[in-house]
Structures are given as structure tokens and as C-alpha cells.
Amino acid sequence: MEPIRSAEELFALKERLRGDPQRHLPCISLCDTGCRALGSAAVRDTFIAEIRKRGLSDKVRLQTTGCHGFCERGPVLVVRPQGIFYQRVAPEDVPEIIEKTVLNGETIERLCYRDPVSRKLCHKEEDVPFYRRQSKTVFRHNGMIDPQEIDDYLTLDGYEALAKALQSMTPDEVIEEVSRSGLRGRGGAGFPTGRKWRLCREAEGSPKYTVCNADEGDPGAFMDRGVCEGDPHAILEGMLIGAYAIGASEGYIYVRAEYPIAVKYLSRAIEQAEAYGLLGDSILGTDFSFHLKIKQGAGAFVCGEETALIASIEGHRGMPRPRPPFPAQSGLFGKPTNINNVETWANVPVIISRGADWFASIGTEKSTGTKIFALAGKVQNTGLVEVPMGATLREVVFEIGGGVPRRRTFKAAQMGGPSGGCVPEQYLDMPIDFDSVSAVGAIMGSGGMVVMDNTTCMVEVARYFTDFVQSESCGKCVPCRIGTRRLLETLTRITEGLGEDSDLALLREIGEAVQTASLCGLGKTAPNPTLSTLRHFWHEYEAHVRDKKCPAGVCKALTTFVIDAEKCTGCGLCLKGCPTEAITGELKVPHVIDQEKCIKCGSCRDVCNLGAVLVT
Amino acid sequence: MRTTQTPATDQLADVFARHGRERSDLIPILQEAQDKLGYLSKETMRAIARQLRVPASSVLGVATFYAQFYLQPRGRHRVVVCRGTACHVRGSREIREGVEQKLGIREGETTEDLLFSYETVACLGNCALAPLLVIDDRYHGRMTRERAATILDEYLQGEAQARGTD
Ligand SMILES: Cc1cc2nc3c(=O)[nH]c(=O)nc-3n(C[C@H](O)[C@H](O)[C@H](O)COP(=O)(O)O)c2cc1C
Ligand code: SF4
Ligand code: SF4
Ligand code: SF4
Ligand code: FES
Numbered sequence: 001m002e003p004i005r006s007a008e009e010l011f012a013l014k015e016r017l018r019g020d021p022q023r024h025l026p027c028i029s030l031c032d033t034g035c036r037a038l039g040s041a042a043v044r045d046t047f048i049a050e051i052r053k054r055g056l057s058d059k060v061r062l063q064t065t066g067c068h069g070f071c072e073r074g075p076v077l078v079v080r081p082q083g084i085f086y087q088r089v090a091p092e093d094v095p096e097i098i099e100k101t102v103l104n105g106e107t108i109e110r111l112c113y114r115d116p117v118s119r120k121l122c123h124k125e126e127d128v129p130f131y132r133r134q135s136k137t138v139f140r141h142n143g144m145i146d147p148q149e150i151d152d153y154l155t156l157d158g159y160e161a162l163a164k165a166l167q168s169m170t171p172d173e174v175i176e177e178v179s180r181s182g183l184r185g186r187g188g189a190g191f192p193t194g195r196k197w198r199l200c201r202e203a204e205g206s207p208k209y210t211v212c213n214a215d216e217g218d219p220g221a222f223m224d225r226g227v228c229e230g231d232p233h234a235i236l237e238g239m240l241i242g243a244y245a246i247g248a249s250e251g252y253i254y255v256r257a258e259y260p261i262a263v264k265y266l267s268r269a270i271e272q273a274e275a276y277g278l279l280g281d282s283i284l285g286t287d288f289s290f291h292l293k294i295k296q297g298a299g300a301f302v303c304g305e306e307t308a309l310i311a312s313i314e315g316h317r318g319m320p321r322p323r324p325p326f327p328a329q330s331g332l333f334g335k336p337t338n339i340n341n342v343e344t345w346a347n348v349p350v351i352i353s354r355g356a357d358w359f360a361s362i363g364t365e366k367s368t369g370t371k372i373f374a375l376a377g378k379v380q381n382t383g384l385v386e387v388p389m390g391a392t393l394r395e396v397v398f399e400i401g402g403g404v405p406r407r408r409t410f411k412a413a414q415m416g417g418p419s420g421g422c423v424p425e426q427y428l429d430m431p432i433d434f435d436s437v438s439a440v441g442a443i444m445g446s447g448g449m450v451v452m453d454n455t456t457c458m459v460e461v462a463r464y465f466t467d468f469v470q471s472e473s474c475g476k477c478v479p480c481r482i483g484t485r486r487l488l489e490t491l492t493r494i495t496e497g498l499g500e501d502s503d504l505a506l507l508r509e510i511g512e513a514v515q516t517a518s519l520c521g522l523g524k525t526a527p528n529p530t531l532s533t534l535r536h537f538w539h540e541y542e543a544h545v546r547d548k549k550c551p552a553g554v555c556k557a558l559t560t561f562v563i564d565a566e567k568c569t570g571c572g573l574c575l576k577g578c579p580t581e582a583i584t585g586e587l588k589v590p591h592v593i594d595q596e597k598c599i600k601c602g603s604c605r606d607v608c609n610l611g612a613v614l615v616t
Numbered sequence: 617m618r619t620t621q622t623p624a625t626d627q628l629a630d631v632f633a634r635h636g637r638e639r640s641d642l643i644p645i646l647q648e649a650q651d652k653l654g655y656l657s658k659e660t661m662r663a664i665a666r667q668l669r670v671p672a673s674s675v676l677g678v679a680t681f682y683a684q685f686y687l688q689p690r691g692r693h694r695v696v697v698c699r700g701t702a703c704h705v706r707g708s709r710e711i712r713e714g715v716e717q718k719l720g721i722r723e724g725e726t727t728e729d730l731l732f733s734y735e736t737v738a739c740l741g742n743c744a745l746a747p748l749l750v751i752d753d754r755y756h757g758r759m760t761r762e763r764a765a766t767i768l769d770e771y772l773q774g775e776a777q778a779r780g781t782d
Contacts, residue, residue: 037745037755071744219700219739257647257684259741260753298643299683301738315642317681374743376702382744414701450701450743464704468738474681579714579761601710601761 003277006285007163010154017155025061026102027080029143030089032064033229033261034222035074039090043075046091050098060102063152066230066265068143070130071383073113078125078143085125086111116380116402130381133400137362137370138346139386142230147265150272153233159278161349165241166286169352174245175201178348180356182368187213187304187341188419188445189521190367190434193348196338199328201246203336208248210239211332211339213309214255214262217301218417219468221448223372224342226384228255228262231346232269236279236292238345241352243290246338251290254309256297267294301418301472305520306331306339308474319474320520341446343372363389367433377414377450380405390431393423397451407611408453412536416445418465418472419525421532422458441532443525455605457554458537459544463491465529469522480523483514487530497557499545507534553615556600560616563604565590567612574604574613624663627653632667642668646679655686683737691726691733693771695719696750700739703747707760711747712736714761718768731775732768 004010017023032044047062068076073087079101086097086108093111100106113122115129122128136142145152153159165174179194200208212235216224227235239251255262270292273279281289295313302308303318310332312318331337347369351359360368367389373396376382380402387396393413397403404410412422421442423430430436437444452461470484487510490503511527518524534541543549550558563574563583568590575583575591582598585591590612593604605613625632631648635641645664650656656679665672679685697703697712716722719732726733742748745757749764756767 034742034744037742037748037757071742074745216741217738219704220702220743221739222741222743225741258737258739296644296647297682298647298685299737300681312643313640315639315678317678376743376746377705382702382746384744417701448701448743450705452705456705461705464701472738577760577762601713602707603710603761606707 001272001275003275004284005277007160007167010159010163010284014154014157014160017151022058022061023155025059027061027063028077028097028102029063029065029068029080030077031066031068031075031143033147034067034071034226035076036261038074040075042091043077043089043094046094047098050094054098056098060098063146064148065143065145066147067226067384068125069134069139069226069384069386070128070381072381083124083126085113085122085128087113130383130385130400130402133395134386135362135370135388136386137350138227138234138343138372139230139384140350141234142226145231147230147232148268150233150269150276153231157353158233159237161352162237162240162244162278163284165244165352166284166288171201171245171247174241174352177356178245178351181351181359182356182363182366183344183347183351183359184367184434185341186343186347186371186446188416188443190444193340193344196328196340197242197246199326200248200336200338203329205330205334205336206247207250207335208243208246209332209335209337210243210246210248210251211309211313211337212239212251212253212255212342212345213304213306213339214253214259214266214342215297215304215309216256216259216342216446217304217472218419218446218448220374220376220414220417220450221446222374222376223384223447225259225262226372226374227342227346228259229265232262232265233273234346234349235266235342236269236273238348239292240279240283240290241348242338242340242345244288246336248338249289249291251292252295252313252332253292254295254297254303254313257299258297263294263296270294300474301468302474302520302522305522308520309339310337317474319476320522322519343447364431364433366435371432371444371447373447373449375401375449375451378404378408378453378456379451389433392429392431394428396432396449397428401451404451404453406606408455411452411454411456412458414442414450414452414461414529415448416443416528417448418469419443419521419528420445420448421528422452422461422536424536441528441535443528455552455554455602457495457550457552458533458540459491459550460495460552460554462530462533463488463495466491466526469526473522473526477517477519477523479514479517480519480526483510483518484523484526486510487514487527491530494541494544495550495555495557497544497548497555499541501545503545504534504538504541507531551615553600553602553605559600560595561593561598561600561602561605562614562616563591563593564612564614567610568608569610569612571609573607573609577603577607579603624653624657624660625666628660628663628667637668639668639670642670642675642678643682646675646685650685655689657687688726689730691730692775693732693752694750695732695734695768696740697723697734697736698738698740698742698746698748698750699736700743700746702743703739706746708747710761711749711759711764714764715749715768718765732771
């Protein structure tokens with residue numbers, strides 16, 4: 001790799017890369033990150049072997065990419081140039097894909113996605129309802145480029161926004177552009193990015209630092225992982241532009257070690273950008289220099305908080321500290337520091353290349369641009385979904401997500417992780433943006449969206465989150481340390497059937513105290529899941545406390561499963577799956593549950609296709 | 617078993633060589649030391665404290681703060697169940713119970729024969745395929761209690777065979 005010394009050289013390199021015949025070969029783009037849990041590595045290896053065996057190395061290109069979003073149907077791949085989309089691909093399918101689709105342009109219908117509503121086969125990605133309703137900005141490259149090849153990024157105009165900023169904009173103009181775009185931080189709080197940059201630019205001290213927060217500690221959220229593993233250079237380019245605007249010369253990416261592929265791809269991206277001179281001294285022949293390092297987190301949720309993250313990079317226990325001083329004034333090693341989330345950084349290059357007006361035209365007035373949601377839980381199509389801000393929950397969960405599976409009903413979407421809350425059914429048509437979500441007691445947060453159906457117990461969900469924050473509390477301040485423990489004890493008591501009426505008022509009281517008196521965002525928001533479920537699912541708490549019943553059939557002490565003899569056809573499915581042999585019955589005769597043996601695991605209810613297993 | 621007798625400082629020479637002696641090098645050094653030696657013994661932590669010229673108590677303080685550091689030897693196979701929200705609502709509790717029953721240990725523990733360690737994590741970022749079981753960095757998505765038991769059996773059989781051919 002020859003260093004690129006000017007914007008002109010960057011454009012020339014792009015043209016050269018685009019002209020390379022290798023890039024115009026039929027190409028198979030296979031997800032090689034998220035889909036690994038479904039065996040995509042074996043598919044990849046089979047492709048490599050098959051291409052070699054048939055001597056097709058200079059006729060076919062295999063591109064391993066980041067997440068295409070539709071994880072539910074993985075392993076997924078796209079054959080270009082036709083754009084044929086295959087899902088649930090197995091190694092056995094590989095020879096046929098090469099023979100029929102790559103070499104002869106035929107579609108193998110067996111591997112296509114069938115829309116469960118219209119029953120139509122979808123040949124291309126854009127025919128699939130899951131993709132059709134999305135609008136990809138941050139994710140525009142995911143699935144199109146090999147995240148380990150900087151050249152792939154360069155062919156798609158990569159680093160040209162950086163060139164534009166360095167060549168034709170002053171740092172102030174860059175900040176102005178980002179401010180006018182209306183971009184708000186995607187890490188949770190939604191603070192205006194331009195304003196944050198301005199504060200850091202105006203702060204005294206050098207060097208200045210920019211940091212990418214890739215800790216993604218929220219359980220149930222994986223969009224930052226999707227960007228790091230799909231388009232790492234977009235993050236680097238965003239950070240470079242931000243560093244130029246702020247006047248920073250050094251930066252860190254703080255990425256959780258639980259994401260080994262992200263760590264690997266980001267490290268590789270840094271090496272390649274350095275080799276091209278896009279990171280380092282005198283970037284693109286200007287006097288702007290920027291050096292970037294990776295720090296791996298070590299498994300503490302609280303380290304996502306800015307001041308704790310700084311302490312962790314410095315080599316200390318990751319404990320938050322009071323603000324002010326804000327990191328913009330005194331952050332990493334006591335120097336002015338600007339921290340943004342992965343998705344925030346990845347939005348920056350598009351804003352610079354397409355302009356603030358374009359960006360501001362997407363989304364709503366006060367929440368511009370798009371947002372990636374990590375759709376998971378009890379929903380048909382799990383995966384990563386990017387929609388304009390202001391899309392409704394119904395669009396995301398039902399139209400893109402395909403609704404709740406197994407003829408169950410939607411109960412709530414949990415948004416914002418442990419800092420957030422549950423959005424119940426009556427708000428399905430509410431536009432999702434920073435302000436409307438918080439108006440109903442949840443927060444958009446970083447974009448985790450865990451769908452819950454009628455077999456999810458909301459009291460138990462509150463207990464779950466409280467357990468999480470209680471064990472992740474750093475322990476520095478008393479309200480958070482003790483308060484969350486009291487909350488947890490009370491919630492646990494309720495789920496065990498030992499709750500009393502007075503417990504509900506107690507939960508509110510402790511919750512409000514913890515909110516007001518805690519030092520950092522973890523403690524301040526720790527009671528949110530409890531308070532929001534109390535607000536929207538009061539009757540479920542009452543059922544637990546007064547009737548000693550868990551309507552969802554989750555809390556074991558309050559649940560009995562019985563088989564409805566009227567509905568049961570005696571198919572035997574539940575009997576096979578019962579871990580304790582509690583179910584007996586002859587084929588075609590209604591089955592029965594021996595309550596002595598039943599451990600209330602609920603797997604009989606999960607497998608019964610006729611809804612014959614009831615909760616009493 | 618000579619390696620365990622070599623002073624920690626010697627074993628970590630290459631790790632130290634890759635880093636500076638700043639406080640901010642502490643966590644990366646701990647991470648690499650653990651990768652190399654499997655866990656952080658007192659001896660290892662003392663060596664690191666000497667290298668960075670910080671009190672040993674402060675190294676211990678950091679090592680105990682972060683979930684990823686182990687102060688005890690771990691089993692040959694690392695069994696991880698995700699307890700994140702998505703996995704939780706899709707039944708990870710059942711898988712955890714199943715694993716505990718199968719291995720006869722609680723989370724955070726190691727079997728006596730040092731074959732398995734079992735732990736849970738806050739989220740693996742593969743929530744779309746919840747619930748998740750990971751054994752030695754191999755991800756198994758859409759797990760059920762039953763399949764988890766089958767997979768663990770395969771590992772047990774593999775170990776029994778390996779021992780048979782020793
Ligand atoms: C307990 C806690 C955990 C957090 N975890 C993360 C995280 O994992 N990723 C993230 O980007 N922001 C996280 N945040 C928010 C950050 O502190 C910070 O607001 C954010 O990185 C700023 O970037 P943005 O302006 O681009 O959103 C967390 C905050 C708190 C209080
Ligand atoms: S609120 Fe909780 S996590 Fe935050 S500083 Fe206080 S104890 Fe630590
Ligand atoms: S709940 Fe679980 S243990 Fe009880 S009968 Fe159903 S499958 Fe068997
Ligand atoms: S799975 Fe349902 S229908 Fe089949 S035997 Fe069990 S309860 Fe009856
Ligand atoms: S909740 Fe289990 S992987 Fe995210």
C-alpha cells in the first residue's frame with residue numbers, strides 16, 4: 001500500500017480500484033459475523049474449497065461481509081450483480097449456488113425467502129418486506145463491503161468526506177454542518193453532537209482526545225457491533241472528521257472484549273488506514289495529524305458511562321466521578337475529551353458528504369436522520385433494522401419484524417435497556433424519536449428493542465433488570481448500591497409469591513429516591529424498568545401480590561400448567577420435550593401433567609401448536 | 617509442569633515487552649497475561665505490580681472490578697450462557713438451570729476435574745439468535761435446555777475418548 005498524499009491521489013486510487021476487473025466478477029456476499037452462530041463459517045469454507053476445486057478463482061469473487069441485518073434467517077448471502085438473496089444457507093447448498101446462480105444466473109427457489117403474509121417468493125433483497133421498509137444510511141455499506149478490506153470502502157467513496165472536510169472546510173464549518181444536521185448522540189441521551197464538539201473545541205488544553213464508545217453494554221442491543229463488524233472504516237472516518245473539527249490529535253476506540261470480531265476488524269481497519277496514511281501524521285498532505293488506538297473493555301457495564309470509561313482507559317477501576325468538570329474540559333489524562341457513540345461517529349461522513357440539509361430532511365424535526373434498532377425477543381424477524389426517526393413501533397415490530405410469532409399477542413417493547421422502560425400496546429402508533437419515547441416512561445436509548453408477548457411476565461422483567469443493575473452498580477454511592485438491592489429484594493419477593501400490597505408503594509418510594517440521589521446515569525435510571533412496569537402493568541403486579549398468580553406463567557411459585565383436554569389432540573409433542581417426564585398420555589388421547597414432577601419450565605406450552613397448555 | 621515454576625516475570629517477559637510502564641498499560645497487560653496463563657494468580661499480579669511500579673493492592677483492585685478477570689484456574693472448556701434481556705425473555709433461565717444440573721456446578725464455578733467452567737455474561741451481542749450458549753468460543757444459537765444437555769454430553773464423550781487413547 002502506497003500512502004495517499006492528497007485528495008487527488010485518493011480519487012485516482014478509487015478510479016483505479018473501480019476499474020479492476022476483479023471487482024466486476026460475479027460476487028457472493030456472505031455474512032461472516034452475526035451469522036457465525038448459525039454456521040456461516042462452514043458455508044464460507046465450503047465456498048472457498050468449491051471455488052478452488054472448480055478452478056474458478058479468477059471468475060468468481062467471494063466477499064465476506066458484516067451483518068446484513070436479517071439475522072433471523074441466517075446464514076444469509078447475496079449473489080451479485082443480479083442481487084439474488086438467499087437465506088438459511090447450508091454448506092450442502094454451496095455447489096448448487098455456484099453452478100446455477102453464479103455461473104448461470106438461475107435462481108434456486110428453495111433458498112429464497114417466502115413472505116409469510118403474501119406467500120410470495122422474494123428473489124431479491126428489496127422484495128423482502130424486512131428490507132423493503134428500511135432506509136439504510138449508517139448501514140448502507142453493510143453487506144456490500146468486506147470490512148477487512150479498506151479498498152472495498154474506498155471504491156464506495158470511502159474517506160472522501162474526510163478529504164472534503166480537510167480540503168474545503170474549516171473546523172468551524174464542519175462543526176456548523178454537524179450542528180445544522182441536527183445529529184443527536186446515538187449512545188442514549190441524545191445530546192446534540194455539534195454542540196458537544198464545540199464545547200471541546202473551545203476548551204483549553206492539549207492534546208485533545210476523541211473517543212469512540214463501543215462498549216455497548218446494554219443487554220439486548222447489538223447495533224454498534226453491527227457497525228464495527230460491518231463498516232469499521234466509517235467509524236474511523238467519522239472520528240477523523242470529528243478530530244479535525246475539535247482539534248484533537250489522538251483518539252481511542254473503547255470496545256468491549258466480548259466482541260472479538262469487532263476488536264479484530266477495528267484493529268485491522270486502523271492498520272490499513274495507517275498504511276494508506278489516512279491515520280498518522282500529515283493526513284492527505286495537510287497539517288492535520290491523528291493517531292488512533294484500541295482499548296478493550298473488560299466486562300463492566302458501568303464503563304460505558306463517560307467518566308468511568310475514561311478511568312478505565314487510564315488503567316483504573318471503572319468508576320464514574322461527579323461532573324463538572326465535564327470530559328470536554330477535563331477528560332482523559334486531564335485533557336479535553338470528546339466521547340461519542342459508534343453510530344454517532346458513523347453518521348458523520350454521510351453528513352459531510354451529503355450535507356446537513358439532506359440529513360435534516362430525514363426523520364422528525366427534533367430527531368433527525370435514521371436510527372438502527374436491535375430487534376429481538378418475541379418477534380418473528382429478529383435482526384438489525386434501520387428506519388428514519390419517527391417511524392412507529394408498529395412499523396418496526398409488525399411490518400418489518402413480522403409481529404409476534406406462534407399466535408401469541410404483543411404485550412410490550414422494552415426500549416433503552418436497563419435505563420429504559422416498557423412501551424405497551426396502546427402506544428404502537430407513536431412515532432419513535434427521542435422525545436416521544438421518553439414521554440411514555442421509556443427511552444430510545446441506544447436502540448435495543450426487546451419484544452415481549454403475553455408469555456412474558458412484566459414483574460419478572462423488572463426483577464431481571466434490577467438484578468442486572470444491582471450487580472453492575474460500581475458501589476460508589478449509597479442510594480444506588482443499597483437502593484437497587486432493596487428494589488431487587490422486594491421484586492424477588494413478589495415474584496416468589498411473598499409480596500404484600502404495601503410492597504408496591506415501597507417500590508415507588510425506593511425507586512424515586514434512587515433516581516434523585518444517585519451520582520451517575522446507572523443509578524439515576526436503575527429504577528426505570530420497575531417504575532415503567534408499575535405504570536403500565538399495574539394489574540400484573542396486583543395479580544402477583546393479591547391473587548398470588550402470575551398471569552404470564554413465568555414466576556414458578558405462582559404458576560401451574562395444565563393441559564386442556566378439550567383442545568389437546570394427544571400429539572405427544574410436549575411429552576417428548578418435557579425434561580422431567582411430568583407429562584403422560586397415549587397418542588391421540590389428551591395428555592396430563594403430573595404437578596409433583598413439573599418444574600414449570602414452560603417448554604410444553606412453547607411446543608404445543610394448539611394452545612392446549614394453560615396457565616392457572 | 618515446569619512452566620508453573622518459572623517466575624511470573626519471566627513468563628510475562630514478552631507481554632511486558634509489548635507495553636509501556638504507564639498506569640494505562642495495566643488493563644491490557646492483565647488481559648494478555650490472562651490470555652497467556654489462563655488466569656491471574658497472586659504471583660502474576662505481583663509481577664505486574666512490580667513492572668508498573670504500582671501497589672499490588674491496586675492491581676488486585678482493578679482485577680476484581682472487571683468481570684473478565686479470573687483469579688482462580690479455570691476448566692479446560694469454558695461454558696457461557698447469556699443472561700441478556702433477549703436471551704432472558706426467550707428462556708435462558710431454563711438453559712442455565714439445565715447447565716447447572718448437567719455439570720453439577722453453579723455459575724462462576726469450575727468442575728472438580730477441571731474440565732468445565734461455567735459462567736454467564738450480560739449480553740453477547742447475538743441477541744437475534746437468542747438464547748445463546750457458547751462453549752470455547754463456539755456460538756450455539758436458539759438454544760433449548762435439551763440441546764444444551766446434548767451438546768455438553770458431546771464434550772464429555774470427547775474428553776472420555778481422548779482419555780481412552782492417552
Ligand atoms: C451506565 C451507563 C452505561 C452506558 N453505556 C454506554 C454504551 O455502552 N455505549 C455508549 O455509546 N454510550 C453509553 N452510555 C452513554 C455514554 O455515557 C455517553 O453518553 C455516550 O457515549 C455519548 O455519546 P453520544 O453523544 O454519541 O451518544 C452509558 C451511560 C451510562 C450512564
Ligand atoms: S450511581 Fe451506581 S454506578 Fe453510578 S457511581 Fe453511583 S454507585 Fe456507581
Ligand atoms: S412445564 Fe416443563 S416440566 Fe412442567 S410439564 Fe411442561 S415441560 Fe414438563
Ligand atoms: S403438544 Fe399440545 S396438543 Fe400435543 S399432546 Fe401436548 S398439549 Fe396435547
Ligand atoms: S441478550 Fe443474549 S446475546 Fe444479547
